[in-house]
Amino acid sequence: MAEAAPAVPQEETIVEPVSEVGAMSQWKLMVLRYRRNTLAMIGLIGLIIGYITVALAPFLGPNDYMRQDSNYVSGPPTPIKFRDQQGNFSLRPYAMAIRTELDPVAYKFRYVKDETTYYPVKFFVKGDPYTLLGFIDGDVHLFGLDAPNRIYPFGADPLGRCMFTRVLTGGQISMTVGLVGVLLSIVFGSVLGTASGYYGGMIDDIMQRIIEIIAAFPTVPLWAALAAALPTTSSTFTALDRYFLITVILSLVNWTGLARQLRAKVMSYSQSDFTMAALAAGASDWRIIFVHMIPNAASHIIVVAALAIPGMILGETSLSFLGLGIMPPLVSWGALLKDAQQVSVVIQQPWLIIPGAAVVITVLLFSFLGDGLRDAVDPYSI
Amino acid sequence: MLNYIIRRIGYLFVTLIFVCIIGFVIIELPPGSYLEFELQRIRLLGGDLSQEQIRSLEIIYGVNDPIYLKFWKWISRFVRGDFGESFEYNLPARDLVFARLPFTVIISVLTLIFAWGISIVVGVYSATHRRTFLDYTIEVLQFIGLSVPSFLLALVVMVFAQRTLGLHVGGLYSDAFVNAPWSWDKFVDLLKHIWMPIVVIGASNTAWLSRVMRTNLLDVLGMQYVQTARSKGLPERRVIWKHAVRNAMHPLVMVLGMSLPQIISGETVVAIVLNLPTTGPLYFRALVQQDMYLAASFLMLLAIVLLIGNLLADILLAWLDPRIRFD
Numbered sequence: 001m002a003e004a005a006p007a008v009p010q011e012e013t014i015v016e017p018v019s020e021v022g023a024m025s026q027w028k029l030m031v032l033r034y035r036r037n038t039l040a041m042i043g044l045i046g047l048i049i050g051y052i053t054v055a056l057a058p059f060l061g062p063n064d065y066m067r068q069d070s071n072y073v074s075g076p077p078t079p080i081k082f083r084d085q086q087g088n089f090s091l092r093p094y095a096m097a098i099r100t101e102l103d104p105v106a107y108k109f110r111y112v113k114d115e116t117t118y119y120p121v122k123f124f125v126k127g128d129p130y131t132l133l134g135f136i137d138g139d140v141h142l143f144g145l146d147a148p149n150r151i152y153p154f155g156a157d158p159l160g161r162c163m164f165t166r167v168l169t170g171g172q173i174s175m176t177v178g179l180v181g182v183l184l185s186i187v188f189g190s191v192l193g194t195a196s197g198y199y200g201g202m203i204d205d206i207m208q209r210i211i212e213i214i215a216a217f218p219t220v221p222l223w224a225a226l227a228a229a230l231p232t233t234s235s236t237f238t239a240l241d242r243y244f245l246i247t248v249i250l251s252l253v254n255w256t257g258l259a260r261q262l263r264a265k266v267m268s269y270s271q272s273d274f275t276m277a278a279l280a281a282g283a284s285d286w287r288i289i290f291v292h293m294i295p296n297a298a299s300h301i302i303v304v305a306a307l308a309i310p311g312m313i314l315g316e317t318s319l320s321f322l323g324l325g326i327m328p329p330l331v332s333w334g335a336l337l338k339d340a341q342q343v344s345v346v347i348q349q350p351w352l353i354i355p356g357a358a359v360v361i362t363v364l365l366f367s368f369l370g371d372g373l374r375d376a377v378d379p380y381s382i
Numbered sequence: 383m384l385n386y387i388i389r390r391i392g393y394l395f396v397t398l399i400f401v402c403i404i405g406f407v408i409i410e411l412p413p414g415s416y417l418e419f420e421l422q423r424i425r426l427l428g429g430d431l432s433q434e435q436i437r438s439l440e441i442i443y444g445v446n447d448p449i450y451l452k453f454w455k456w457i458s459r460f461v462r463g464d465f466g467e468s469f470e471y472n473l474p475a476r477d478l479v480f481a482r483l484p485f486t487v488i489i490s491v492l493t494l495i496f497a498w499g500i501s502i503v504v505g506v507y508s509a510t511h512r513r514t515f516l517d518y519t520i521e522v523l524q525f526i527g528l529s530v531p532s533f534l535l536a537l538v539v540m541v542f543a544q545r546t547l548g549l550h551v552g553g554l555y556s557d558a559f560v561n562a563p564w565s566w567d568k569f570v571d572l573l574k575h576i577w578m579p580i581v582v583i584g585a586s587n588t589a590w591l592s593r594v595m596r597t598n599l600l601d602v603l604g605m606q607y608v609q610t611a612r613s614k615g616l617p618e619r620r621v622i623w624k625h626a627v628r629n630a631m632h633p634l635v636m637v638l639g640m641s642l643p644q645i646i647s648g649e650t651v652v653a654i655v656l657n658l659p660t661t662g663p664l665y666f667r668a669l670v671q672q673d674m675y676l677a678a679s680f681l682m683l684l685a686i687v688l689l690i691g692n693l694l695a696d697i698l699l700a701w702l703d704p705r706i707r708f709d
Contacts, residue, residue: 212393213400215639216692217685218647221665225681228669229411314531318651321533322666337533341655343540350541356534363529 030299033376040372046365054171058130061165062144062151066329067128069150069160071100074349076111077155077163084118094118095151119145155351157339166331167355173332175362177247178312182305184251189258190301194289196259197266204263211256219253220318226252227324239330246325250312258304265297299377306370310363317359333359387697394693398686402460405682406453409674460682466675470668475679478664483683485554486653486660489579490645490687497584497591497641498634504588505595506627509603520592527589532648536582536655543578553657554579579656583648587641594637598630605629632703638695643688650684 034040053060069075079096083089097117100109125144131137145151154163196207214222226249231237269275269292278288294301319325320334321341328335333355339345340352420439424431431439447455459466465475508517554575555568602608603626611621650662657663661680668677 209396209400213397213404215643216397216401216689217404217681218643218650218688220647221650221681221684224666224669225408225677226411228672228677229408310529317531318533321531322651322654323670324666340537343537343544343655346537346541347545353534353537356531356537359531359534360526360529364525367525367529 030376034372037372037375039368040376043365043368043370043372047362047369050171050362050365051175054168054175055133057165057168057172058132059138059140060142061162061168062127062141062153063162063165064128064130065161065165065169065331067161069156069162071160072150072152072156073160074158075152075156075160076349077351078152079113080121080151080153081118084120093121095121095145095149097149119149119151121151122146154354155349157336157352163336163351163354166336167333167358170331170333170336170355171358171362173243173326173330174313174316174334174359177243177250177316177332178309178366180244181247181250181254181312181316182309184248185255185258185308186301186305188251188255189304190262190294190297192255193259193262194266194293194297197263198270198285198289198293200267207259207263211259214253214256217253220315222253223249223315223319224322224324227319232327239327242327243330246316246319250315254308254312254315257308258301261304262297262301265300266293269293269296303370303374303377306366306373309370310366313359313363313366383700386700390693390696394689397689401682401685401689402457403453405460405678405685406456408681409456409678410449410452412672412674465679468668468673468676470671470673470676475676478676479661479679479683482659482661482664483687485658486646486649486662486684487687489576489583489658489660490642490649492576493580493584493587493645493649494638494642496580497587497645500584500588501590501592501595502627502631502634504592505630506599506622508592509596509599510622512600524589524593527585530586531651532583532586533651533655535585536579536652539578539582540656554659579649579652579658582656583645583652586648587644591634591637591641595630595634598633599626602626602630632699635695635699635702638698639692642691642695646684646688 034044057065063069075098078098080093081096082091082093084092084094095118097114097119098111099114101112102108103110121143122145123143124140125146126139127141127144127147129137129139143151150162152162152164154167157163157166192207196204227246230242230245266289274292275288278292283291316325316332317334317337320332321337323338326332326335336355337353337359340349340356346353421431421436456466463476465479467473468475468478471478504520508520511517555571556575599622603622605626608621608626611625612618616625649660650665652658653660653662654666661684665677665680668674668680
C-alpha cells in the first residue's frame with residue numbers, strides 16, 4: 001500500500017522470447033509431466049510388456065494350457081541349469097530330468113531330480129498346436145525340450161497342466177477384466193454423476209441415496225451374491241458370456257466412486273462462465289453436459305478410472321478364488337489360486353501361488369500408472 | 383446436534399428399506415424356489431407327491447404369488463426375526479447367522495482399531511521424517527500392502543508361520559479349546575490366535591490410512607497456526623501431537639465409512655483361508671450352494687452392521703469437528 005507502483009511501465013520487457021511452455025497444449029504438458037515421473041513410466045512400460053506377453057501366451061508358453069500330463073500331476077518346476085551334463089558352463093540352459101519314485105515309507109509317488117540326465121533347452125521348437133490372437137495357427141513355441149520330454153518352468157497343477165502357460169493365459173482374463181469393467185464404470189459413472197450434479201434437487205437426492213445404499217454393502221460379498229445369480233456355464237451360456245457378465249457386475253458396484261467425484265466437478269462447472277454462456281446461447285442440457293462438461297472433466301475421469309482398475313483386478317481375483325468368478329475352460333489368476341486355498345497344499349506345492357505374484361505385480365504397475373496420471377493431469381501445479 | 387442425529391437415523395431407515403429390497407432381489411435372482419428344493423428332498427428320500435399335493439403346497443408356500451406379495455411376506459417375517467430356512471443345513475437361517483456374526487463384528491472392530499493405531503503412528507512418523515530412508519521404506523510397504531489381495535497375504539503369512547516358526551495356524555482356538563466352555567485359558571488361547579487375522583485383514587487398510595494420514599499431516603504442518611505454535615516456543619512434540627495431529631485426523635474419521643466395508647469385505651474372504659468361525663466361509667458356501675435365504679440373511683446383516691457403523695462414524699465426526707454443518 002505504502003509503496004507506489006512504478007509509474008512508467010517498462011516498455012522493453014514486453015518483448016519476450018517465444019516461450020515453448022506457453023505454446024503447449026494442456027495435453028502436451030500432461031504428457032511431459034507424466035514422462036518425468038519414473039515410477040509412472042515403469043508402470044506404463046511394464047504394463048505394455050505385460051499385455052504383449054499375455055497376448056502371446058500360447059507361443060511363449062512351452063505347453064498347451066489345457067494339456068493334462070497324468071505323469072506329472074502336481075509336479076515341481078523343472079530345474080534349469082546353465083551347465084551341461086559334464087558340469088561345464090554353457091550359455092544354452094539345460095533342464096534337469098525329473099523322475100517319479102515310490103516313497104517306501106509314505107507309499108506315495110514323489111518327484112526326484114535326476115542329477116545325471118540333462119536335456120538341452122531349445123528355442124523355437126515344435127510342440128502343441130495353438131491359435132495365436134484368434135487367427136494365427138502355429139505349433140512353434142519360444143522354448144521347449146525335444147519331444148517327448150517337456151519343460152515345466154512353473155511346475156504343474158493338480159491336473160498335471162503347465163502352470164507357466166496357465167499363468168500367462170490367465171493374464172488374458174485378469175488383465176482385461178479391469179479394463180472392460182472400468183470402461184463400463186465410466187459409462188455408468190459419468191452419465192449418472194453428471195446428471196446428478198447438473199440437475200441437483202430430486203434427481204441428485206435419489207442418486208446420492210442409491211450411491212449410499214450400494215456403499216452400504218461390503219463389496220466382495222455383494223459382488224459374490226450377484227455372481228452367484230449367474231447361471232452355470234452350459235451350451236447356451238458360455239464361459240465367455242460369464243466373463244462379460246462378471247465385468248458388468250464389477251462395474252455395477254464400482255461406478256459410485258466415479259459418479260461422486262464427477263458430481264462434485266460438474267457442480268463447480270455449473271457456476272462457471274462457459275456454462276452460463278452456453279445457457280445464454282440457448283444450448284440444451286444434453287449439449288451442455290456432453291459438449292462442455294464431460295470433455296472438461298475428461299482428464300479427471302481418466303485418473304479416477306485408472307485408480308479404480310486395481311480394485312477391479314483384486315475383485316475378480318477374489319471372486320474367482322471363491323469359485324464364483326471365472327469358470328473353466330477360461331482361466332484367470334484368481335481361478336488358478338483356487339487350487340491354493342489350503343495352507344497344507346501351498347506348503348507341499350509352493351509354485352501354485354505364483355499367479356498371486358502376477359496379481360501383485362500387475363496391481364502395483366496399475367497403481368504406479370494411476371498415481372502418475374493423477375499427478376500429471378494438473379500440469380499447472382508445481 | 384440432536385436434530386442431526388435424528389435426521390441421520392431417519393436416513394438410516396430409508397436406506398434399510400432399500401437394503402431389504404436388494405436382499406429380496408438376491409433371493410429371487412437364482413432360478414428355482416424353496417418348494418422345488420423341498421420336493422427334490424422328498425423325492426430323494428423315496429417319496430413322491432401327487433399333482434394335487436404339489437398344487438396345495440404351492441399355495442401354502444406362495445410360489446405363484448405376485449412379486450410384491452412375496453416381498454411383503456418375506457419382509458414382515460424378516461423384521462420379526464424369521465429369516466427363513468437354510469436348505470443345506472435344515473436349520474433356521476437366523477441361528478446360523480447369529481452364531482457367526484459376533485465374531486465378524488469383533489474381528490472387524492479390532493482390525494479397525496489396529497489399522498488406526500498403526501497408521502496414525504506410521505503416518506506421523508513418515509510425515510515428520512520426510513525423504514528419509516525409513517519414509518521411503520514405509521512408502522514401498524504401503525504400495526505392496528495395497529497391491530496384495532488379503533487372502534494371498536493370509537496364505538503367505540500362514541505358510542511362513544507354519545514352516546519357519548512351526549506355529550499351529552488357522553482357526554481362532556487350538557484344537558483343545560474349540561468345544562471347551564469359556565474360561566480364562568480359552569481366552570488366552572483366543573488372544574494367541576486372533577492377532578494373525580487382525581494383521582492380515584488390516585494390512586491393506588493400514589497401508590491406505592497411513593498414506594491418508596501422512597498427506598493430511600503434511601497439509602496441516604504447512605498451516606499458519608502450526609507456525610504460530612512453533613514461534614511461540616512450544617516443544618516440537620507438543621506442536622505435532624497437540625496442534626497438528628488432532629486436526630489431521632478428521633479426514634481419517636471421514637473415511638471411516640469407507641474403511642469399514644473394506645475390512646468386512648476382506649474379513650469374509652480371509653476367513654476362508656484362515657478357517658475362522660465368522661460369516662465369510664458360511665456365506666460364500668451358501669452362495670455356491672444357492673442356499674439363498676441363508677446368503678441373503680448374511681448379506682443384509684453385514685449391510686446393517688455397516689450402516690450402524692457409518693452412523694456412529696458420522697456422529698463421532700460431528701462431535702469431533704465443530705466445523706461440520708448439521709444440514
